[in-house]
Amino acid sequence: MLPALALAVLGYQLNATMLSPALPDVMHRLHTTSGLVGLAQTLFFLFAAIGQVTLARLSDYRGRKPMMMLGCFLVIAGDIACAAAPDIGVFLAGRVLQGFSAALFTLAFLTLDDTLSAKGFGRAAGIITAVNGGFAGVDAVFGGRLADTVGFRGIFLAGLVVSVAGTIAVYRTVPATPPTATGRMDWRGTSLLALGLTGVLIGLAQGESWGWLSVPTAVCVLGGIGCLVLFALAGRGTRDAVIDTGLLVSRRAWPLLATTVLTLAGAFGALTLTVPLFTQDPQAGYGMSATHSALLFATPAQAIGVVGAPIAGILGPRIGWRRSVVIGSAGSLIAFAVAVPFMTHQWIFAAALAVLGITYNGLSVTALNGLAVLSSPAEQKGALPGLNGACFGIGASLGTALASALITVAASGGAHGADRYAPALWASGGLLAAAMVTTVVIRAVPKGAAEADGGRVTVPALHG
Structure with missing residues (x-):
């Protein structure tokens, strides 16, 4: 079952990581503008957030496997549409379908929680998180290579092969668990x-x-x-609400959701925008090539995360998922506290960012997803994980937008050298500090929640 879930998640993830270096090729071959290509990326992550909430909650009523099969078919349809796109309109439609299938990640977590013991869930969740991070940066390099040789369509054909294999594997090996809720979708x-x-x-x-x-x-x-x-x-007083208002205002939910948004805003905005721009800037930064910058400042953290996420999955049930989130948040904050003051020292800066492979890519991302699944009431298992998945997209968008704005303001204000990028990095550190505050407010999963029924975690109903 676990390899099948990993293949399904990977089929979606390749559409998120492999396309970035091929965006100029998309513009050239589809005779379109950078604005419309940017819109394609925006729609992809937007519908990823919507899909996480919708399909995850719908799986409470229809079962995990049917919704996972739907997600797999959406990926396949999106791959075919993008690979064969004659114009930007069809390409945009394909990206929407691919984005909606992001729910595969949350559905994989829910399936693992339904079928495995608490200990087994932790280990498997770490592996799925590692797969969801891509191939340690190699997939982006491979995407660039495909774009340079056969064009962007080759990326979607490669993803199509993985998605078809994942769909077959899910159909044959993932058990059909019964619905966990009665009633109808809100x-x-x-x-x-x-x-x-x-x-x-x-x-x-x-x-x-x-x-x-x-x-x-x-x-x-x-x-x-x-x-x-x-x-x-x-949602007040609605029996079948997408997510119960009482859960939203409880310490099991809002601090967790806030931590996810703040963590992604701080780390994602820095790693995907500020750091690449700074390290490739010939006047204000190191003047590196895109490949050199990625290999030194992105790939190490991603590669370490491939190892760190499974380790975090093993530690979660042993030391507590909430404690894992706290340790991850504290470690990321310390890494930024070292990186920003030494941003002009190439190797110290690179080493500090590499630590995020353990703290951010490993502990935080794994534990936030695991805690969202285990903190949901039994009758609303898909609600909190789906909303938490959407918060990953909100945080990523917020962090990127804030970093971009601060870099633009600093440049227009006449900032020179590293000062052009330092405000954005300090802001990222500030967001991680805020995440540290919300982290300690999260209510831990009650002790003794793992019942004898397979060892699965059952969270009691809300009590305010």
Whole structure:
């Protein structure tokens, strides 16, 4: 079962990691603009957030395996659409389908929780997290190689092979577990949540190009926040709410969701935007090539994460998932506290960022996902993991937008050298410090929650 789940998750993940170096080739072959290619990426991560919430919660009513099969078919359809796309419109549709299938990650966690003991869940969750991080940076390099030789379509054909294999493996080996909830899906709440996430994420993604104080940005962000407020209000007293309001305001949920957003905003924004720009800047940074920068500042953390995530999965049940989150947050904060003051010292900077492979890619990401699954009430198992998965996308968008804005402001203000990028890195460190605060507020999974029924974790109903 575990290799099957890993293949299914990898089929989705390759669409997230392999395409980045091929974006210029997409522009050239589809005769489109950088704005529309950027929109394709925005839609991919936006629908990843929506898919996480929708399919995860729907699996409570329909079962994990049917929703996982649906996710696999969406990946395949998206791969075919993108590989054969005659224009940017079809390409955008394919990216939407691929993004929606991000729920495969959360569904894999839920399936593991349904079928394995608490100890087995921890080990397997670490492996799935490691796979979800890609091939230690090699996949991005491979994607660039495919783009240089056969073009971007080769990336989706390669992903299609993996996705088909994953679909067959899931169908043949993953057990069909019974639904965990009765009733019916709350489509009103789902729609409000989807509209809210759409507004906030598009506003954050496009704010730099539209202008942060422009009318379109304000409409998206404020409209999205308004829909999220309506979503919370609509959930009161609703028996089959997408996620119970009482759970949202409890210490099992809101500190966890806040920690996920803040952790991703701090680490993701720095690693995927600030660090690459700084290390490749010939005037203000090291003036490295893209390949050299990736090999020295991205690949080590990703490679260490492949080992760190399974270790975190083993430690989680032993020392507690909440404690794992605390250790991961503290370690990432210390790494940034060393990296930022020494950002002009290449090897110290690289070594400090490599530590994030253990603390961020390993402990934090694994433990946040594991804790979301284990903190959900039995009758709403898909609710909190799905919403937590969406918070990964929100945090990533927020961190990237904030870093981009701070770099632009520093450059326009005449900052020279490393000072052009230091404010963005300090802001990332500040977000991780805020995550450290919310981390300690998270309510731990109750002791003795692992029942005799297979050793699975059963969290009692809410008590305020």
